[in-house]
Amino acid sequence: MSTVYINSAACISAQDTLNENFTENFKPEQSVQIVNTIEPNYKEFIPPAMIRRMSKTVKMSSVASHFALKEAGVEKPDAIIVGTGMGCSQDSEKFLKNVIDNHEEFLTPTFFIQSTHNTVSGQIALGLQCHGYNFTYVNTSSSLEFSMLDAKLQINDGEASTVLVGSTDEQTQRTMELYQLNNSIKKKENLPVDFLHSKSDGVIWGEGSSFFVLGKDKTASSYAQLKDIQIINTLELSETQQFIEEFLHKNNVKKENVDAVILGFSGDAKSDIYYKKAMDSLENCALLYYKHLSGEFNTASGFSTFMACYILKNQRIPEVMMINQVKKSTIKNVLLYNHLKGEDHSLVLLEKV
Known part of the structure; x- marks a missing residue:
């Protein structure tokens, strides 16, 4: 069984993790119910006409994968594997809203097409013109782990030398409202949160996108x-x-x-x-x-x-x-x-x- 290396890592998160000195500016989030990502200037990476048609998770993933591939020195990976729990939920909500607002008539398929969980891996593959193995795992909190396990097997079996592996999830207004109703998100009276000694149920909900290039060979950029x-x-x-x-x-x-x-x-x-x-x-x-x-x-x-x-x-x-x-x-x-x-x-x- 061959050795598998993580040759690059890129992350868009609630911290400024695209910045080289990001650890110097870490800011714990303990007093809010929901935290948002610090987003890059997407216009630097994605044509403006395409940005308008992309949900947040697709935009985050496009940029994070760009940084990961650039750091690894890989133009086109042999495979793309993405893990996500909620997929493109913004477009899912837009589609369902259209269904309700239009009484299930005269619906445009755009939001439905863009709402599928594999939209992220598909959009990255289209951008790279990568025709190799393309897979999306939707296994709640272990989606990334399944993706990495698959990538490891692909490399060990000789099916791929370099694999782009990512994880991504976005927030949406309606879903966050539902999470608050079922107490998945902390109530305001339980804030700020002592993460290590909490006495209350619920969490501070976040979002983010992380991408890695896995390979069979150790490189100068290997982590x-x-x-x-x-x-x-x-x-x-x-x-x-x-x-x-x-x-x-x-x-x-x-x-x-x-x-x-x-x-x-x-x-x-x-x-x-x-x-x-x-x-x-x-x-x-x-x-x-x-x-x-x-x-x-x-x-x-x-x-x-x-x-x-x-x-x-x-x-x-x-x-x-x-x-x-x-x-x-x-x-x-x-x-x-x-x-x-x-x-x-x-x-x-x-x-x-």
């Missing part, structure tokens, strides 16, 4: 080696530590050799107990969290993967992400653990190159 990925739909709280220990054992990594663990604390008291359980057996590692920077959303793990790549390459952990004060002299192995509302648990192991 990390993608060692392994494991995904499970449901997990009993009592099985959390065993889930992590068996994953590490499978990869011949002892717990004491894990240098940093990035946990998906979201401020939701009901589901964050999994992360607290995981911490009990990983106290000798540098424990980190990140959703106070990105917000919670289906593919928020894209932000944590981006940050893990940054940490491995620069050998530096931003203070704002630290839960404990453990600091290893060399950061070699980084473990990522994420889930959404206690379901779709994923583990990703990255190693320094």
